[in-house]
Amino acid sequence: xxxxxxxxxxxxxxxxxxxxxxxxxxxxxxxxxxxxxxxxxxxxxxxxxxxxxxxxxxxxxxxxxxxxxxxxxxxxxxxxxxxxxxxxxxxxxxxxxxxxxxxxxxxxxxxxxxxxxxxxxxxxxxxxxxxxxxxxxxxxxxxxxxxxxxxxxxxxxxxxxxxxxxxxxxxxxxxxxxxxxxxxxxxxxxxxxxxxxxxxxxxxxxxxxxxxxxxxxxxxxxxxxxxxxxxxxxxxxxxxxxxxxxxxxxxxxx
Ligand code: SF4
Ligand code: SF4
Numbered sequence: 001x002x003x004x005x006x007x008x009x010x011x012x013x014x015x016x017x018x019x020x021x022x023x024x025x026x027x028x029x030x031x032x033x034x035x036x037x038x039x040x041x042x043x044x045x046x047x048x049x050x051x052x053x054x055x056x057x058x059x060x061x062x063x064x065x066x067x068x069x070x071x072x073x074x075x076x077x078x079x080x081x082x083x084x085x086x087x088x089x090x091x092x093x094x095x096x097x098x099x100x101x102x103x104x105x106x107x108x109x110x111x112x113x114x115x116x117x118x119x120x121x122x123x124x125x126x127x128x129x130x131x132x133x134x135x136x137x138x139x140x141x142x143x144x145x146x147x148x149x150x151x152x153x154x155x156x157x158x159x160x161x162x163x164x165x166x167x168x169x170x171x172x173x174x175x176x177x178x179x180x181x182x183x184x185x186x187x188x189x190x191x192x193x194x195x196x197x198x199x200x201x202x203x204x205x206x207x208x209x210x211x212x213x214x215x216x217x218x219x220x221x222x223x224x225x226x227x228x229x230x231x232x233x234x235x236x237x238x239x240x241x242x243x244x245x246x247x248x249x250x251x252x253x254x
Contacts, residue, residue: 004021007021007024011237011238011241012237018040021040021043022036048084051085051088051089053089053090053091057089058090061091061094062090062091062094070097071095071096072095072098072099073095074098075098075099075100076100076101077100078101082100083098109135112137113135116137117205117206118209120206121137121139122183122204123135123137123204124136124137124138124145124159126158126159126233127156127159127160127230128159128230128231128233128235128236129229129230129231129232130231130232131232132159140183140184145157146158146183149184149202150183150184154243157240160229161203162220162221163203163205163219163221164196164198164218165201165205165207165208165216165217165218165219166196166217166218166219167196167215167216168215168217171213171214171215172193172194172213172215173212173213174189174192174193174194175212175213176189176194177212178194178207178210178211181206182201182206184201184202184204186198187207194216196216205218
């Protein structure tokens with residue numbers, strides 16, 4: 001069992017990824033499709049058995065429900081597993097709406113991106129050139145990854161933009177709308193004109209769509225500033241692992 005568990009600890013795939021089981025079986029020349037699915041099934045059953053909500057979570061959700069507050073849940077699990085996990089957590093029927101994975105059209109995707117921009121959410125994607133698997137829209141308050149960039153400078157967590165914002169000082173009226181909008185603390189005022197700190201700017205473009213004077217544009221970084229993304233997620237995980245090791249070795253952690 002420990003040997004199988006070690007496969008889940010490798011940086012190759014995610015911790016819950018079934019491909020860890022596949023690799024374990026392939027390496028021992030034990031792989032057959034029925035056996036693989038049987039083990040994956042057992043794995044899912046064990047996971048379900050061990051689901052325990054954080055203390056107080058079930059009570060809080062049920063209390064909100066009693067107060068008539070509409071509740072929605074977004075999950076990356078498929079509907080079957082999502083419902084079973086909610087059932088196990090005592091939250092079956094607690095949510096008015098559950099959204100799981102479904103296909104959308106290009107137009108729907110563009111409308112979602114526009115809506116996210118209107119709501120001031122940062123678009124992001126995974127940091128792997130040949131394996132782009134998601135576009136996420138979130139904010140520093142809710143997203144640990146974005147907060148990690150702002151608070152700890154862990155800029156490789158998501159794909160890095162090739163652009164940063166630049167302000168045309170003759171057009172800027174000094175309204176400060178862009179300061180409120182920027183989640184990366186990249187804008188400040190100098191003599192009633194906004195100034196972008198390019199070291200902090202993530203190139204998300206949120207300041208541009210809120211500027212009433214259309215004074216902000218995105219500028220392509222110079223070749224020296226560009227950071228090419230790792231080719232694959234596996235390569236990215238190795239970079240992250242090396243970064244973590246550097247942090248662990250830091251005297252600040254002792
Ligand atoms: S939103 Fe536009 S006009 Fe207002 S301060 Fe920022 S750059 Fe200037
Ligand atoms: S493009 Fe840069 S300055 Fe503008 S909101 Fe995004 S991070 Fe802030």
